[in-house]
Amino acid sequence: MLDLALVVAGLALIAVGVFFDFVGAIGLLRLPNFFTRLHAATAGAIGGAVVPMIGASLVALGADYLGPARFFLAGAAFASSLLLMILAQAGSHAIARAAYLSREAPREPILHDALEEGGGG
Amino acid sequence: MEVVPISIAAAAALLSVAATYLAVRSGDLLAAVVLSAVQSVAYALIYYILMAPDIALVYIPVSVGVLPAVTVLLIKKTERYEV
Amino acid sequence: MDLEPLVSSVLAALIPAYVASFLLYVVRVVKGPTIPDRVLAVDALGYDLAAFMVVLSVFLKSPFMVVCGLALALWVYAFDIYVAKYLEAKEMGG
Numbered sequence: 143m144l145d146l147a148l149v150v151a152g153l154a155l156i157a158v159g160v161f162f163d164f165v166g167a168i169g170l171l172r173l174p175n176f177f178t179r180l181h182a183a184t185a186g187a188i189g190g191a192v193v194p195m196i197g198a199s200l201v202a203l204g205a206d207y208l209g210p211a212r213f214f215l216a217g218a219a220f221a222s223s224l225l226l227m228i229l230a231q232a233g234s235h236a237i238a239r240a241a242y243l244s245r246e247a248p249r250e251p252i253l254h255d256a257l258e259e260g261g262g263g
Numbered sequence: 264m265e266v267v268p269i270s271i272a273a274a275a276a277l278l279s280v281a282a283t284y285l286a287v288r289s290g291d292l293l294a295a296v297v298l299s300a301v302q303s304v305a306y307a308l309i310y311y312i313l314m315a316p317d318i319a320l321v322y323i324p325v326s327v328g329v330l331p332a333v334t335v336l337l338i339k340k341t342e343r344y345e346v
Numbered sequence: 347m348d349l350e351p352l353v354s355s356v357l358a359a360l361i362p363a364y365v366a367s368f369l370l371y372v373v374r375v376v377k378g379p380t381i382p383d384r385v386l387a388v389d390a391l392g393y394d395l396a397a398f399m400v401v402l403s404v405f406l407k408s409p410f411m412v413v414c415g416l417a418l419a420l421w422v423y424a425f426d427i428y429v430a431k432y433l434e435a436k437e438m439g440g
Contacts, residue, residue, distance in 0.1 A: 156401060167366075208409055233426040323414065332428050
């Protein structure tokens, strides 16, 4: 009974991750400029990668037909999700900062540029 | 159920052909590096689906890690745009 | 209740949506007007492909293939840092 509950919860988390993945891809394709696409890409990375990894970990804990190696799968998937939760923000921030500072992406639709005034960089 | 992984591998192979063609035709060398990273990721998925995780485990650091590092360093020393 | 048909059928229904979203990411990589757009799309593509590899190792019933996802996530992050470093160093004149 517990196995069934774990498997159903994991499959639901994987389905939520697929939804986020699709929404992130459509947002990355449809949003107008770089700094708004950053939002869609981060939603696709966190909601579309961290959540399905936790879901796969729960499925592997519940599915006993995988043999004793399923605990390895569950632990590795959970460790990957924890690592990705740190790395995705850091990578997006690094590329956004580089794009802002090097003026590679146009800064055009902007209301107030606090970083330029404060002398940051 | 057996046909699902093979069709994913076929889609990844077609995608790698398109990425390689665009990388060869591109005039911006940094964009060519990014497109070749797409090709590397597609090949890693193909190796994974063909049940060779050891080869994928060696291919990913070489082709996503070392090759773009060396190429970006080379572009930094020389020129970014082709004539 | 038997768990294996449930997991296999649900995952086989979810996998085409994953592949469709990968194709949409690649459209942004090809179209992207600037370099940071392309790098951002490759970044999201690599992270989602790592998650897809983890899901696929449940689907293919081979638990030891999960390590590739971890390696792919780490090295795609490294690729991100290389290009960011290049763009930023060019601005600072280094």
